[in-house]
Amino acid sequence: MTDQPAFVLVRPQMGENIGAAARAMWNFGLDRMRMVEPRDGWPNPRAVALASGAGRLLDQAGIFADTAAAVADCDYVYATTARTRGLTKPVVTPEQAMQEARGMIAQGRRVAVLFGPERAGLENEDIVRANAIITVPVNPEFFSLNLAQCVLLTAYEWRRGTPGIIPERIEMAGAEPASALEVEKLAEHYETRLDEAGFFFPETKAPGMKRTLRNLWSRMPLTRADVQVFHGLLRQLTRGRGDGR
């Protein structure tokens, strides 16, 4: 599989965080995980316990003795770090990085993203092996992203930018919108009954009041079911009146 970037956890410490990173990746459809020298050895039962549902990523994860080996087959490597630490490298956001990565991967190139250990982050030794640095554009006054959150935001950006994945705004989830004719008939029903009830008074103001009501109905994002509800409550409210008069 070279249709997605590999995420490389470099010297991860807590098994919990490895499991959480696996879940973060799989939330956004990424399943190519690699690890460099996990502190507590491998396999790690705590990681498996915390990966619930994303355990397959751990089973298939490649384990490497050093960062160079972990990215040896990759054509382009990103290093995630909060500080550039005096190294001269291109610096990109997760959004820009994943956009670039999509372009490279579409051309058959292999891309990896390095994530550092929980406490200290990546060392310069690791970062010099990368082609570019990813820095999350946080509040300059406050940086407090943990390993799984860094993985999450990067994986999110991979998926967010993938064409055809993200839906447009859905106006009426799980419901059919009412047709203009249905809305028209609803407006007429109300106008008739309100007229019978003496609502449009004084007569000089009636045309304006009717226009306001028409506009109100057409401005509402009504479903077919909504229209039936409004018909029903009007019938109920006017029972014994109107039709019978």
Next chain:
Amino acid sequence: MTDQPAFVLVRPQMGENIGAAARAMWNFGLDRMRMVEPRDGWPNPRAVALASGAGRLLDQAGIFADTAAAVADCDYVYATTARTRGLTKPVVTPEQAMQEARGMIAQGRRVAVLFGPERAGLENEDIVRANAIITVPVNPEFFSLNLAQCVLLTAYEWRRGTPGIIPERIEMAGAEPASALEVEKLAEHYETRLDEAGFFFPETKAPGMKRTLRNLWSRMPLTRADVQVFHGLLRQLTRGRGDGR
């Protein structure tokens, strides 16, 4: 402050998660937090301990007895939920929601985002009070976002879309790029020394070889410091040769 959306934690359970949510918000410059019926009462020492650095958000958080009260002063309310649960509502991604929110807030409208309790998420009782639903576009096979992660992604989208906040790709973090003249002089230096060393052989191929080298130098993203390094190593390599001949 009405220059940002309020994030409303509805019936949050663990103090740890409240603290983590505060940190997630403040990472992206959001500090208007509200809470509805925190399970373990308020204030909550566990929340304060976990909010390290973002404790101010908790100190200033509004505490409300129910969801209606928490959003009473808001003009537009989003509810975050993984499932639409049969309710007819517009459904948007965090990206779309925060884009809409920026537009509304710029017009002076007040926007809130509801986040449900850790286990069960928001109840329909809460969701019916919202104008629209936010659903994170996760892998359809796998949803595993915790409260702080939902808050994180939404806050991230607020900041990501704010004009002028996110930098362009920085090609040379912390370094001045070399000028074209500096690169030209470097290329000349190498060409001269290589010529002296008999590198451009046979002579018929010399023009092509020189062109290739020129192209190589100009294609490299060189800083001023890089140029000095390259001059220096060439001088060192040719010490006692070239100039002296």
